[in-house]
Amino acid sequence: MKRFLYALCALSFALPWSSAAFAEPVKIGFISPAAPPALAAMSDVLSGQLATRGLVRDRDFTFELRAAEGKPERLPALAKGLMDAHVAVILAFSYPAARAAKDVTSTIPIVIFGAGEPVETGFAASLSHPGGNVTGLSDLSSELSVKRLELLRIAVPGLKRVAMLWNADDLGMTSRYKAASAAALGMGIVITPLGVREPEDFSAAFAGMTGDMPDGILMVTDILTRLNRKKVYDFAAAHRVPAIYETEDFARDGGLMSYGPDSKEVLERTADLLAQILKGAKPSDLPFEQPTRFRFVINRKTADLGAIAVPDSLLERADEVIE
Numbered sequence: 001m002k003r004f005l006y007a008l009c010a011l012s013f014a015l016p017w018s019s020a021a022f023a024e025p026v027k028i029g030f031i032s033p034a035a036p037p038a039l040a041a042m043s044d045v046l047s048g049q050l051a052t053r054g055l056v057r058d059r060d061f062t063f064e065l066r067a068a069e070g071k072p073e074r075l076p077a078l079a080k081g082l083m084d085a086h087v088a089v090i091l092a093f094s095y096p097a098a099r100a101a102k103d104v105t106s107t108i109p110i111v112i113f114g115a116g117e118p119v120e121t122g123f124a125a126s127l128s129h130p131g132g133n134v135t136g137l138s139d140l141s142s143e144l145s146v147k148r149l150e151l152l153r154i155a156v157p158g159l160k161r162v163a164m165l166w167n168a169d170d171l172g173m174t175s176r177y178k179a180a181s182a183a184a185l186g187m188g189i190v191i192t193p194l195g196v197r198e199p200e201d202f203s204a205a206f207a208g209m210t211g212d213m214p215d216g217i218l219m220v221t222d223i224l225t226r227l228n229r230k231k232v233y234d235f236a237a238a239h240r241v242p243a244i245y246e247t248e249d250f251a252r253d254g255g256l257m258s259y260g261p262d263s264k265e266v267l268e269r270t271a272d273l274l275a276q277i278l279k280g281a282k283p284s285d286l287p288f289e290q291p292t293r294f295r296f297v298i299n300r301k302t303a304d305l306g307a308i309a310v311p312d313s314l315l316e317r318a319d320e321v322i323e
Contacts, residue, residue: 025062026278029082031101032093033068033075033223040065042267049271055278070227075100089277094222095121095172102134109283111273112136113266116172118288127288135273135283137266138290141179148244148259149187151296152216154314155242159215161190165205165232166220168195173220180218202228206235217243229253237306251297252322256308261291295319
């Protein structure tokens with residue numbers, strides 16, 4: 001009989017996780033500097049992905065959404081609010097959100113994405129062995145920076161100088177700038193650093209570029225640059241300077257072109273990590289993952305409006321050309 005009971009217990013631990021293990025749905029805290037609609041949209045996509053892994057929203061889990069509405073200084077208080085809500089796991093989008101989450105807990109599992117390189121920013125001991133309560137998706141900053149610069153060089157034969165815009169107050173985005181700057185050195189390209197910290201800084205950045213016009217522009221994506229993206233579009237078009245962005249929504253929104261991880265895959269893999277944690281895995285045992293699918297998008301309408309000639313060889317490389 002004892003052997004039978006031991007076998008039954010072992011079998012119960014081997015069975016897939018089910019909602020029966022909890023008296024009520026567990027809470028997933030989701031924190032981001034974005035606006036509420038954007039955060040809600042991402043949570044809906046994640047819910048769909050979790051459903052394919054056997055976890056149903058409102059039955060097995062709920063989301064506690066905390067959106068800073070473009071004000072990163074609110075993130076520490078929002079992270080504290082998630083603790084007060086007794087969430088089982090925290091999902092953090094962006095470096096500031098990840099930092100705020102990590103600062104309020106060293107025990108609750110945290111899954112991060114869009115937050116830069118986790119080793120460089122101090123979230124993990126290594127990609128393969130995070131060693132703490134944080135896992136997630138790592139940026140491929142160096143590789144992607146090289147690719148973006150290569151695409152700019154095809155767009156501008158003889159490319160020598162590239163102006164780079166990034167949020168200098170965001171450590172995760174600063175790591176992307178450093179990766180691009182290092183990559184540029186090996187390519188014979190000079191980077192003009194234009195770190196911004198607030199909306200007013202964009203005017204100074206544009207003045208600097210006007211005084212010494214670059215051959216191209218590379219903009220790093222965070223909440224500050226996203227909220228001021230139209231200014232960059234307008235400047236690039238007015239001065240006929242090709243610009244490349246990190247995510248395809250920028251190209252769809254009026255930017256010339258973008259190259260970056262497939263957003264669908266990013267959320268798929270984020271959901272997979274969440275599911276593993278909800279089923280009992282520890283973040284310290286889950287290696288940081290890296291994107292494997294990438295999309296290159298060109299907005300031909302933007303090119304035409306800005307009288308920017310896009311070489312056929314570049315159009316042929318695009319995964320999508322927006323007419």
